[in-house]
Amino acid sequence: MISATPSVFDASLSRSGGAGIDAFVDRHAPNVDYTYYGAGKVALRDGLDGLVEPGENVLVPAYLSPAVVEPFCDLGLEPRFYAIEETLAPDFADLESRIDDDTVAVMSVNYFGFPQPGLERLASLTNEYDCYHIDDNAHGPISVADGTLLGTHGDLGFTTLRKLLPVPDGAILYRVADEAKATFSPSPLAGSADRIAATDCRFVTTSAAETALGPLYQSIESMLDDGADDPSSVDPGARYEATKAPMSKLTAMVTDAADPDTIRAARRENYRTWQQVLADREDITMFYERLPEGISPYEFPVRARDSDAFLAALHDCGVVGAHTWPILRESVFEADGYDTATRLSQEVVTLPVHQGIEPTAIETAGKRLQQ
Ligand SMILES: Cc1ncc(COP(=O)(O)O)c(C=O)c1O
Structure with missing residues (x-):
């Protein structure tokens, strides 16, 4: 299974010198x-x-x-x-x-x-x-x-x-x-918490469950999901208010232990692997053919002729972390003058390249996609 996000149990967290x-x-x-x-x-x-x-x-x-x-x-x-x-x-x-x-x-x-x-x-x-x-x-x-x-x-x-x-x-x-x-005058929301909070523990538990259960976890999650992917359920103001807290202690610890060079190298390799396995598909166009030195890709974006069909094909091959991006603000979606943004929001599919994915998993998904 190729998930959307890396796990807290990834090996690319290290305490080697110069890291963080x-x-x-x-x-x-x-x-x-x-x-x-x-x-x-x-x-x-x-x-x-x-x-x-x-x-x-x-x-x-x-x-x-x-x-x-x-x-x-x-x-x-x-x-x-x-x-x-x-x-x-x-x-x-x-x-x-x-x-x-x-x-x-x-x-x-x-x-x-x-x-x-x-x-x-x-x-x-x-x-x-x-x-x-x-x-x-x-x-x-x-x-x-x-x-x-x-x-x-x-x-x-x-x-x-x-x-x-x-x-x-x-x-x-x-x-x-x-x-x-x-x-600059920092508000009380600046900086990070100095203690591990219950939400940190919940995040680690969820990460462990996801690692252990794989696709089963994803289906349980979607059963319990309250429709966050449904554009009508997105309340931007509430989303913003919900983020008003300092950075968690868990994030501070992971940030400190992360090895950026290793993470970037892994993401770049996964990006190139997607490039190879999708090279012959005529129903998609890659957004960035070049991956310049120094770039750490967030995801592998493509434009799909039929994004629903492409997403369904990916899902059948175990790529559960792909999605279209973004959901646009209501005042922009399909509004006059924003045709390109609207079209891209429907056609752009992003595939995960995070450091928790082995390139061989992408190759396997690629082979299945060809069948
Ligand atoms: C382009 C862009 N800018 C800003 C943000 C906001 O970042 P944060 O979620 O950390 O507030 C996002 C989040 O998804 C984003 O995609």
Whole structure:
């Protein structure tokens, strides 16, 4: 079975010298200030708080999970969605048309662990209009592109540890610009808990059950599921409020013990293995043919002609962790001007590449897919 997330029992957690997320960030972003949080959205809220005034607006890509703009609403800011191209680059004409005197920031998103195409042009645009550039790097905590740690482009950024490690929560806020450093005032939600909580124990137990029961666990989970995958059941505001807690002690411990280089190498190998096993399929197109040095892929994204059929085929071959991405915010889905984001949200299927998967499992799934 190929699951969506790694297990807390993975071997890629080690205590070898120089390991740990701190050491990795210190090595790749020595001049950046950073703070741990329970969630990227809360990190974003705290990072922006000293830089903005209620009534201002922030531009974000339309191709985005629904709860990501909640921190802006929390700060009294208006989120404005800009259209994107098929390559996931901003549609710059659309983006620029939405900027006005009250635009305080523009956010880019490094999808699936790769830098968003057009980052340089976006940086010069934010300079020209004198607004902040937020680098949303939720997907790629240890991705480094051309020597820059993703999440540290722009004035401030953040990353989500849950997308990399077998942890219940966790994020890092990066403060790059002097102004972002100077105005930062951590709320009580900054930092990590100093004790193991009941939720930590529950996470480990669940992880153990998942490891032991495999596919059976997945079917029990879906039987008990309250419909979280059903778009109508997603309440972005409630999701955001639920993440307002410091990072758990369990995440702090795993973050400290993780070996980023080993994890990145394993994810890259799995990415390449998917590339090989899916190369001949005519019903899908790969998003990124190249896997540049330094990139730690979050998932292996493809565009499928019929995403339901492809997902069903994957499921039959034991790949239970694949899914379409993302569920769009209601105001964006099928709305005028957001055709590309809407189409991509229906066609993009992401396959897991996490470090808990052996490349041979992907090869086996690939062979079954061909039959
Ligand atoms: C692109 C993107 N940005 C931000 C977030 C929010 O991160 P967090 O869940 O850590 O708040 C997500 C979460 O799924 C995301 O996909």
